[in-house]
Amino acid sequence: MNTAVASLAGSPAVATGKAEALCLHCATPVATGERFCCTGCAGAHALIRGLGLDSYYQLRAAGRPVGEIEDERIAWGEFVQVSEGRCRAELIVDGMHCAACLWLIEHALRAHPAVVRAQVSATTRRLVLEWKGDAGLIDELAGTVSRLGYRCLPLTPDAVEQAGMAEEKSLLRAMGVAGFAAANIMLLSVSVWSGHVGDMGTWTRDLMHAVSAVIAIPAIAYAGLPFFRSAASALRRGRSNMDVPISIGVILATAVSLAEMLQSGPHAYFDAAVTLLFFLLIGRYLETRARGYARRTAQQLLAWTAQPVSVETDAGVVQRPAQRVAIGDRVVLAAGERIPVDGFVLSGQSAIDASLVSGETLPQPVAPGDRVFAGAINIDAPLRLQVTATGAATLIGGIVRLMEAAEQGRSRFVRLSEKVARYYAPVVHLTALLSFLGWMLIGDADWRSALLIAAAVLIITCPCALALAVPAVQVAASSRLMKSGILMKSATALERAAAIDTIVFDKTGTLTVGRPRLVNAAGEDGENLQLAARLALRSRHPLCRALVAAAGPGVLPLEGVEEVPGQGMRWIGGDGEWRLGHARFTGATAAMSDGCSELWFSRPGAPPHRFRFQDDLRPDATETVAELKRRGLKLLVLSGDRPDAVRSAAEATGIADWRAGVDPQAKADAIAGLKASGHRVLMVGDGLNDAVALTLADASLSPASGIDIAQNAADAVFQGDRLAAVPEFLDAACASRRLAIQNLALALVYNLIAVPLAIAGMVTPLVAAIAMSGSSLLVVGNALRLGRLRLGRG
Amino acid sequence: MSILLLLIPAALALGLLGMAGFLWALKRNQFEDLEGAAQRVLFDDADAALRARRQ
Numbered sequence: 088m089n090t091a092v093a094s095l096a097g098s099p100a101v102a103t104g105k106a107e108a109l110c111l112h113c114a115t116p117v118a119t120g121e122r123f124c125c126t127g128c129a130g131a132h133a134l135i136r137g138l139g140l141d142s143y144y145q146l147r148a149a150g151r152p153v154g155e156i157e158d159e160r161i162a163w164g165e166f167v168q169v170s171e172g173r174c175r176a177e178l179i180v181d182g183m184h185c186a187a188c189l190w191l192i193e194h195a196l197r198a199h200p201a202v203v204r205a206q207v208s209a210t211t212r213r214l215v216l217e218w219k220g221d222a223g224l225i226d227e228l229a230g231t232v233s234r235l236g237y238r239c240l241p242l243t244p245d246a247v248e249q250a251g252m253a254e255e256k257s258l259l260r261a262m263g264v265a266g267f268a269a270a271n272i273m274l275l276s277v278s279v280w281s282g283h284v285g286d287m288g289t290w291t292r293d294l295m296h297a298v299s300a301v302i303a304i305p306a307i308a309y310a311g312l313p314f315f316r317s318a319a320s321a322l323r324r325g326r327s328n329m330d331v332p333i334s335i336g337v338i339l340a341t342a343v344s345l346a347e348m349l350q351s352g353p354h355a356y357f358d359a360a361v362t363l364l365f366f367l368l369i370g371r372y373l374e375t376r377a378r379g380y381a382r383r384t385a386q387q388l389l390a391w392t393a394q395p396v397s398v399e400t401d402a403g404v405v406q407r408p409a410q411r412v413a414i415g416d417r418v419v420l421a422a423g424e425r426i427p428v429d430g431f432v433l434s435g436q437s438a439i440d441a442s443l444v445s446g447e448t449l450p451q452p453v454a455p456g457d458r459v460f461a462g463a464i465n466i467d468a469p470l471r472l473q474v475t476a477t478g479a480a481t482l483i484g485g486i487v488r489l490m491e492a493a494e495q496g497r498s499r500f501v502r503l504s505e506k507v508a509r510y511y512a513p514v515v516h517l518t519a520l521l522s523f524l525g526w527m528l529i530g531d532a533d534w535r536s537a538l539l540i541a542a543a544v545l546i547i548t549c550p551c552a553l554a555l556a557v558p559a560v561q562v563a564a565s566s567r568l569m570k571s572g573i574l575m576k577s578a579t580a581l582e583r584a585a586a587i588d589t590i591v592f593d594k595t596g597t598l599t600v601g602r603p604r605l606v607n608a609a610g611e612d613g614e615n616l617q618l619a620a621r622l623a624l625r626s627r628h629p630l631c632r633a634l635v636a637a638a639g640p641g642v643l644p645l646e647g648v649e650e651v652p653g654q655g656m657r658w659i660g661g662d663g664e665w666r667l668g669h670a671r672f673t674g675a676t677a678a679m680s681d682g683c684s685e686l687w688f689s690r691p692g693a694p695p696h697r698f699r700f701q702d703d704l705r706p707d708a709t710e711t712v713a714e715l716k717r718r719g720l721k722l723l724v725l726s727g728d729r730p731d732a733v734r735s736a737a738e739a740t741g742i743a744d745w746r747a748g749v750d751p752q753a754k755a756d757a758i759a760g761l762k763a764s765g766h767r768v769l770m771v772g773d774g775l776n777d778a779v780a781l782t783l784a785d786a787s788l789s790p791a792s793g794i795d796i797a798q799n800a801a802d803a804v805f806q807g808d809r810l811a812a813v814p815e816f817l818d819a820a821c822a823s824r825r826l827a828i829q830n831l832a833l834a835l836v837y838n839l840i841a842v843p844l845a846i847a848g849m850v851t852p853l854v855a856a857i858a859m860s861g862s863s864l865l866v867v868g869n870a871l872r873l874g875r876l877r878l879g880r881g
Numbered sequence: 882m883s884i885l886l887l888l889i890p891a892a893l894a895l896g897l898l899g900m901a902g903f904l905w906a907l908k909r910n911q912f913e914d915l916e917g918a919a920q921r922v923l924f925d926d927a928d929a930a931l932r933a934r935r936q
Contacts, residue, residue, distance in 0.1 A: 185920075189917060209914055263900060
């Protein structure tokens, strides 16, 4: 909780008296005497106080700026569903940071008397709104959200996504049922096992078995459905998958146990069948959910291209739904609007923030003839565009499509345990069949005891150790990595990462911290800096903000500073004109190319002064790169940034191989090319332009500062400024591969001992229970050794 | 051992109660936004003031 911000909000008088003033709403530094940095913040602050929601300022974390306010013209009416006098709409809310944002949006909306339900999901960033009365109210409600400083977009739920969510839910339901059944049957089984040692009567044992059957059969029929369905569809197409042996094993174990129970026999394996289903469902649910998140965030990107567009026609400018905009149409774009189409500039000069698309951190100047892409924000001045692509055909639509394709490719990855199971399952089934026939034909047993021995073979070889061997290692590795601030998102990532020989880094935000910093502040007389900061105070450009930050507190504002779109700031003082901006704008001779971003400052009676900015490397980047090189990994930088900026970052860290100006498609192609030439690639990146590459690579990492879409596309997310997370992740991957193989070997040894006993008919359920839990404990214990592993240094 | 006739149904009934609770929560979409639910716990006290304003 930030008491400074809270007290500022409570008593504006205190704020005005302070030397270092912060905007009352967004907490960016403002000129002394000012209360707000812009009219948008002033409006938002007034709205929040007017609704009596001041506690927002206490709830939110220190100095977290909320998004900037923009006017967006969306035909909300189309997205409202009306039923029985109730209206409902779903919105994507962009720019939420924390719990306070959630609270503010919900409470501001609930303050409206017609609103019945306003619920924001922190996970999916979606707002569900329900209200009574007029459907047209949506304009007012959406307006409230955007006046608070959040951008909102209408959401049209698509069929694929809804099917995905329904599948997630049904898996979770199956998991709940299997969990209930497994726990209760295990309870009964434990008493039956102890009864074998003690003096449990036949009647009691039969009762236990009967109760187990009553629970197990419906539970298996329901919870096993996902596996049975998948196995059946594979068999129908004449193929086999992991679900076939699972289904056979479960059904056979159930059938045999049922026959046993009816004939009052001593053995029943309901517990094994249900517990197996329960464990398998947990894994399957987690995988489905991770894939669902990635798909949903990708879909949200497409919402940018579904907004109404202002199209120029003979009859003037009209609003048109995005689907009805044709290629070649001329589109008008106001300052501050997000570009909804791909196209090129016909007229107007502005700067666009294309960080979402290209990864470039600084706004790019655009002039007639330049290409712009959907998803970028037009910052400075109105533009007229000629449309070259809309909707799914835009670059951003292409990225979403590529991600979906790459995601499917990844789900075809064959796990270690599946590879083993592919050979293991037929051997087990064959052994069971042979022991049945052997006892029938050679051993002269009746069919009932022969079948029982066959079932014992199946059960004792059954998956317990095998099913646990790899997942136990994965769980142990995930919790070990979590302690180092690395959050695993995919169960198979560690296996995929173990064989890595090439690492591809993004530059901005990955090798570097992603924020510009003034580098030549020291050694100045400070006067230029102080004066330039007074001009910079009026701009929201990242370089200007960095300049103000470098100048320190107490910068005095200037009256009448004017921003020239795409050029810089200008102020007419008593002694002439002051300018801050591009080299050409300030009259400096030429831009230098030393890899730094620059701002020039000119004033009468002094030569133009150059401020250099650099995006700092992560503090341990050089060490980490050296460590990775020492391990013999091939390192590569692929960045969408300017060549000189990429070169200086690559040289500073010691990576010889770099490419600049790479667009998202080229990044993905480069990864695909590396994979095709036999390399195993780890991608580390944080932007939308990395998303496809992250999905396509064998394994991927994203910093927690990255955008949602990158975090969802990556296998693991690392916290903090340390790049050392990369070797740590690789260490954990190698260690878990080693332990997984050890575990599989342990399971194999156990089988080599237990199976002959089972074939010989010497395994009673008690022996089976002891042997199975013993092997499981051994495997889990071995996996837990990962927790003591030292990561990062060899 | 006739006590089992009472205890087993009792144990199963408790288990079923738990499962029913889980299925009910699932049906009411309570597992959709676990992050938000964790944060929402902290908010309640401000609601009273808001309700007072609306009336």
